Every structure is written in structure tokens, then in C-alpha cells.
Amino acid sequence: MFELIEEYQLLSAFWMTIKLAAFSAVISLVVGTVVAIMRLSPVKIFQSVGTAYVTLLRNTPLTLIVILCSLGIWGQLNIDLASRESSTFLVDNNFRWAVAGLSAYHAAFVCEALRSGVNTIPLGQAEAARSIGLTFAQSMRQVILPQAFRGAITPLGNVLIALTKNTTVVAAIGVAETAYRMKALAEFEPALLMVGFAIVALGFVILTLPMGMLTSYLSGRLAVKR
Amino acid sequence: MSDDANGFPRPTNEPLVVLQDVNKHFGDLHVLRDINLTVHKGEVVVVIGPSGSGKSTLCRTINRLETFESGSITINGETLPEEGKALARLRADVGMVFQSFNLFSHKTILENVTLGPIKVRGAKAAAAKKRAMELLDRVGVAHQAEKYPAQLSGGQQQRVAIARSLAMEPTVMLFDEPTSALDPEMINEVLDVMVQLAKSGMTMIVVTHEMGFARKAADRVVFMSDGAILEENIPEEFFSNPQTDRAKDFLGKILTH
Numbered sequence: 001m002f003e004l005i006e007e008y009q010l011l012s013a014f015w016m017t018i019k020l021a022a023f024s025a026v027i028s029l030v031v032g033t034v035v036a037i038m039r040l041s042p043v044k045i046f047q048s049v050g051t052a053y054v055t056l057l058r059n060t061p062l063t064l065i066v067i068l069c070s071l072g073i074w075g076q077l078n079i080d081l082a083s084r085e086s087s088t089f090l091v092d093n094n095f096r097w098a099v100a101g102l103s104a105y106h107a108a109f110v111c112e113a114l115r116s117g118v119n120t121i122p123l124g125q126a127e128a129a130r131s132i133g134l135t136f137a138q139s140m141r142q143v144i145l146p147q148a149f150r151g152a153i154t155p156l157g158n159v160l161i162a163l164t165k166n167t168t169v170v171a172a173i174g175v176a177e178t179a180y181r182m183k184a185l186a187e188f189e190p191a192l193l194m195v196g197f198a199i200v201a202l203g204f205v206i207l208t209l210p211m212g213m214l215t216s217y218l219s220g221r222l223a224v225k226r
Numbered sequence: 227m228s229d230d231a232n233g234f235p236r237p238t239n240e241p242l243v244v245l246q247d248v249n250k251h252f253g254d255l256h257v258l259r260d261i262n263l264t265v266h267k268g269e270v271v272v273v274i275g276p277s278g279s280g281k282s283t284l285c286r287t288i289n290r291l292e293t294f295e296s297g298s299i300t301i302n303g304e305t306l307p308e309e310g311k312a313l314a315r316l317r318a319d320v321g322m323v324f325q326s327f328n329l330f331s332h333k334t335i336l337e338n339v340t341l342g343p344i345k346v347r348g349a350k351a352a353a354a355k356k357r358a359m360e361l362l363d364r365v366g367v368a369h370q371a372e373k374y375p376a377q378l379s380g381g382q383q384q385r386v387a388i389a390r391s392l393a394m395e396p397t398v399m400l401f402d403e404p405t406s407a408l409d410p411e412m413i414n415e416v417l418d419v420m421v422q423l424a425k426s427g428m429t430m431i432v433v434t435h436e437m438g439f440a441r442k443a444a445d446r447v448v449f450m451s452d453g454a455i456l457e458e459n460i461p462e463e464f465f466s467n468p469q470t471d472r473a474k475d476f477l478g479k480i481l482t483h
Contacts, residue, residue, distance in 0.1 A: 042309070124328035127291050128387075132342035132394055133318025135311055142341060147332050224331045225376035 004185070004192060005199065013181040014203050020098060020167040020177060021207075025160055027103035032110025036148075037140055039111065040118060050111070057108040062169050066101035070094065070173035091176075098170035102163065109159045117152025118144060122226070150222045157215025161208045178203065235427040237269035237445050242398055242429050243288060248297035250287065257283045258294065259454040265398070270430045272440040272461075275450035276476055281433045282325075284450065285402045288431065289320045302397060318346045321391030321399035325406050327383040329375035329390070335362065336371040339390045346394070354393075361389040365419050381412030385419055398429040405436055437480065441465060449473045 005011060038050030057065070073079050074097055081096035082089050121144060129139035149156070168179035178200055185196040229235050243265040250258040257280045265271050273281045286292040288299060290306055290313060299306045301320060307313040329338050339358035343349040349357075362368040365385035367378070375383055384404055391399055401420065405413045417439050424430060424443040434440065440447055440461055447464040449457040451472045457464060465481075468474045 122326070122328075124324055124326050125330060128322075128324065128328035128330065128390075130314070131289055131291065131317055131320070131322035132390065133314050133316075133346040134342070135314045138345050142345060143330055150332065225374060226331050 001195060001199065004189070004196065008181045008185045008196075009176070010178070010181055010199060010203070013176060013178045014207075016095075016175065016177040017164070017167050018207065020095070020102065020170065020175070021160075021164040023099045024102035024106060024163055024167070027099065028106035028110050028159075028163065029156075031103060031107035033114060033145070035107060035111040036114040036118075037145075039115060040140070040144075041136065054108045054111055057105055058112070060105075062101070062105050062166055063172055065105050066098060066170050066173055069097040069101040073097070094173055094175050098167075098173060098175045102167060102170065106159055106163045106166070109162070110156065113152045113155035113159055114145075114148050116155055117148035117150070120151035120224075121147045147224050150219075150224050153215055153219040153222060157211060157219075160215075161211050164208055164211070165204060232442070234270075234425055234443065234445075235268055237429075238267045240267040241265070242267045242269075242302060243431065244298075244300045245284075245288070246298045248284075248287065248294050248299060250283065250292065250294040255453075257453045258287065259452070261297070261455060263448065263455065263458075265429060265431055267397075267429055268427050269445045270424045270428075270432065270443050271446050271448055272444040273431065273433045273448045273450060274435065274437070274440060274476075279450040280453040281450045282402050285400050285431060285433045288400055289317050289322055291322075314346075318342065318394050319397050321394060321396035323384070323387050323391055323399065323401045323404045325403040327375070327380070327387045327407070329383055329386055331375055334372055334374055335367065335378070335386050338375070338386060339393050342390065342394045358389070358393055361392050362386070364392075364422075365389045366415070379412060380408045381415045384408065384412075384416045388416075388419055388423070392423075398431065399423070401430065401432040401434065403433050403435070405434065435480070437465070449476070451476070 035050045035053050038046040039054070041047060074093065080093055081100070082092035086092060125143055125147065126139060129143040134142060167177055171177060171180035171183065174180065182196060182200050186193055189196065241264050243263075245261050245263045248258050248261040249256070261284060273284060275281050283292055287294050301316060304316065307316060329335075330341065333341065336355065336358055339361060340351070340354040343354040343357065344351060359368055359371065362371055365388055367382050367385055367389070370378055370382060375386070378386065404420070405416050408416065413436070417436060420430070420432070420439065421443050432439070432444075444461045447459055447461050448455055449464065449468070449470075456470045457468065457473050464473070465477065468477055
């Protein structure tokens with residue numbers, strides 16, 4: 001079994017999965033928050049842009065988005081995300097476009113998770129914030145978002161778990177993560193296919209199980225008492 | 227300012243909040259009908275009336291938590307801005323106390339009181355904290371400063387909410403049924419704070435069902451029904467000699483027991 005892990009570089013493949021998930025999680029959290037603020041803002045044009053973003057990205061298959069990033073935006077429009085002089089240009093560029101696609105897609109879900117968190121906040125909180133003279137940005141930053149994040153920990157955790165598993169999609173553009181190695185393994189070691197599956201499945205459980213446990217713990221711990 | 231017999235300062239003749247021909251609809255419902263009301267600096271105006279008479283809406287319209295369709299509202303001579311930073315600046319000068327307290331649930335009592343002064347007024351944290359502790363002391367909850375709102379009783383939360391408004395040093399304070407969500411034994415602790423505030427000369431517009439407070443602290447009682455102001459009078463006159471049938475009926479129902 002260890003030979004198998006070594007031969008098909010499964011450890012480095014999992015490390016790649018972790019890197020993809022970590023970078024995409026951070027970026028999608030930031031982008032998703034911005035989109036959520038746009039949807040919550042009183043300005044009509046921002047609302048429309050936010051709504052359009054979510055509708056478009058959430059309803060497009062992830063595979064399509066990732067392949068569009070690689071073949072379309074990079075391949076056709078030649079927009080690089082790494083320096084062409086670099087010896088690791090192809091690997092870096094591919095990785096970054098993969099992160100971009102994953103982030104753009106999951107930001108839509110982060111936005112909706114946050115909005116569900118906002119819905120847990122009584123209207124009076126926003127009214128009180130306004131009535132002491134906080135501007136829209138200040139009341140978002142000081143009153144609404146801190147409570148929205150706490151109320152949205154469980155759905156945000158779901159997005160993180162889905163994101164981690166969805167990283168397997170970027171095998172389609174040749175990023176050497178777990179599913180990519182898994183494909184090679186399936187091709188060259190058909191006899192050990194089931195063992196390979198089991199190892200990969202177990203690896204993902206090891207990654208995602210703590211996320212679920214952590215979000216359950218945090219959602220209880222950080223819940224806003226009313 | 228000279229004080230009257232009960233130790234309340236007499237209001238001035240300077241108009242502070244002026245509503246002119248204010249109209250508002252909720253769909254088909256005409257919630258505010260040609261409202262004309264002038265509140266002078268230092269005056270305590272108590273707004274009473276049956277449920278659904280529009281008195282809460284009136285109160286919320288004054289700092290634009292509710293929009294209105296026609297008419298004008300000025301505060302200190304300044305027309306209420308429609309939105310944006312100018313509105314935020316004006317709201318900072320208008321204190322608001324809600325029926326459901328609305329303390330920021332994720333912040334401590336102290337943070338609730340210092341948030342506005344620090345973020346809106348640009349006060350230094352240390353100075354804001356010192357002032358907040360004075361105010362919390364004044365409303366009798368200084369020893370709870372590090373707790374969270376949910377750990378306090380309703381009466382204590384409402385007193386903190388008053389301190390939070392006072393920290394902004396408002397020119398006028400609005401009270402939207404401040405004691406309606408409280409257990410009976412907690413009502414007085416909040417009313418006591420409000421009476422003290424009235425004695426200190428604060429301009430107050432109070433929507434309430436507490437007739438005792440109206441008799442004691444009000445300079446003027448405004449009676450509303452079906453979105454219109456039907457009567458305005460000094461408390462003694464209004465309670466002993468209401469002019470309209472609607473007011474007589476209302477007082478008859480609430481003062482019989």
C-alpha cells in the first residue's frame with residue numbers, strides 16, 4: 001500500500017489538494033463577502049451586479065468554469081497568471097487558474113451562506129446601528145457582518161467541505177492533485193484499483209471530517225446569544 | 227432655564243424638531259395624515275394613542291428609519307437628508323430608544339456604549355470608555371459593563387440602550403414604547419431614568435402607554451388616532467378634560483382600572 005502511495009505520489013497529490021482548497025477558501029471568502037455586501041447594499045446597481053454574479057456562477061458547472069479559465073481565458077486570451085520566464089511557468093499558471101476558477105465558483109455559495117447568516121439577525125440591530133449614526137459601511141463592518149459570520153458558520157463549513165472535494169475537478173486541466181494521480185493509478189494498476197480508491201477516499205475523509213467537527217464546535221461556541 | 231414646581235426645567239421657545247404636513251402610506255393604509263408638530267428645545271412631548279394609530283411610525287420617521295411621501299421634517303433648522311453620510315451625521319444627533327432595546331448582541335455592554343463615540347465622533351478609546359462608564363453609572367448598570375446584552379434583564383438592557391444614545395450627546399431623544407416589552411417590575415427602573423433625563427433638560431419625544439410618566443414628566447401630550455394628531459395639550463388638561471370623543475373613549479378604556 002505504501003508503495004502505491006509512493007509510486008503515484010499520492011502524498012504530494014494530497015498536499016496539492018490542500019493547497020488548492022486553502023487558497024480557494026481564502027479568496028472565495030473575500031470575494032463572496034464583497035458580493036454579499038453588494039447584494040445587501042441600498043444601491044440598486046450593486047444589488048444587480050451581486051445578484052447576476054451569484055446567478056451566473058452558481059448555476060454553471062464547475063468543470064465548465066475551470067476549463068474556461070484554462071482553455072479560454074489563458075489558452076485563447078493569453079492572460080498569464082505566472083511569469084513565462086519561470087521554469088515552473090506551466091505548473092504555476094495552471095495552479096493559479098485552477099484556484100481562480102474554484103474561488104469564483106465558490107464565492108457565489110459563500111455569498112449565499114453569508115446572506116443566510118444575515119437573515120438570522122433581527123432587523124433592530126441594523127436600525128440601532130443606523131440610529132447611532134453609523135454609515136452603511138460602518139454598520140456592515142461593526143454590527144451586521146460579525147453577527148452574520150457567526151450565524152453562517154455551519155453553511156460556510158458546508159461550502160468549505162464541498163470546495164475541498166470539488167478541487168478534484170481541476171484534474172481536468174492537468175493540475176497534479178489527487179484525482180489526477182488517481183486516474184494514472186487506475187490506468188496502470190487495474191488490479192489494485194479498489195485499494196487506490198480506498199486510500200483516496202480515506203484521504204478525503206481525513207481532510208473533511210475535522211472541518212465538519214470544527215464548524216459544529218464553532219457554531220455552538222460563537223453563536224450570538226439573543 | 228427656570229424650573230417648574232416639580233423640578234422640571236421649563237422648555238424654551240426655540241423650535242428643535244418641526245414636522246410639517248407629513249404624510250405616509252403603508253400600501254393602502256394612510257399611517258400618517260398631515261402631521262404638524264413642533265417640539266421645542268428642552269420640551270418633553272409624550273405621544274399616546276391606540277395601537278395602530280401611527281405613533282411609533284411618527285417616532286421612527288423623525289430619524290428616517292421610515293421614509294415619508296410628502297411634507298417636511300427639520301431638526302435644528304436642518305431638513306432631514308434622504309440618505310447617505312449626511313443622514314448618518316444627523317442621526318448621530320438624534321438618540322433613539324427602541325421597544326426591543328436592540329443592543330448589539332455580539333458586543334459587551336461597554337462596547338455597545340463606546341461604539342458610536344469612537345466610530346462616529348472619532349473619540350479616543352480611553353476617553354470614550356471613561357464617558358461610557360459615567361453614563362452606565364448614571365443609569366445604574368456600571369457593574370455589568372463587561373457582560374453581554376443577553377446576560378442582562380430587560381430593564382437593565384433598556385437602561386444601557388439609553389446610555390448608548392446619551393453617549394452620542396444627542397440634541398433630542400426619541401423613545402419608541404421603551405417600556406412595552408418589559409416585565410411590570412422593571413418598568414419603573416426605566417421610567418426613573420427617563421424622568422431624570424427630563425429633569426436634566428433633554429428634549430424628548432416619547433411614545434408610550436405609561437400615563438403616569440405622561441402626567442409626571444410631559445410638557446405636552448399629543449393624542450394620535452388613525453394616523454392623525456387629534457389633540458395636543460398640557461397633561462393636566464388632556465387627562466382631566468379631553469376634547470375629542472376618540473380621546474375620551476381611549477382614556478375611559480385605559481384609566482378605569
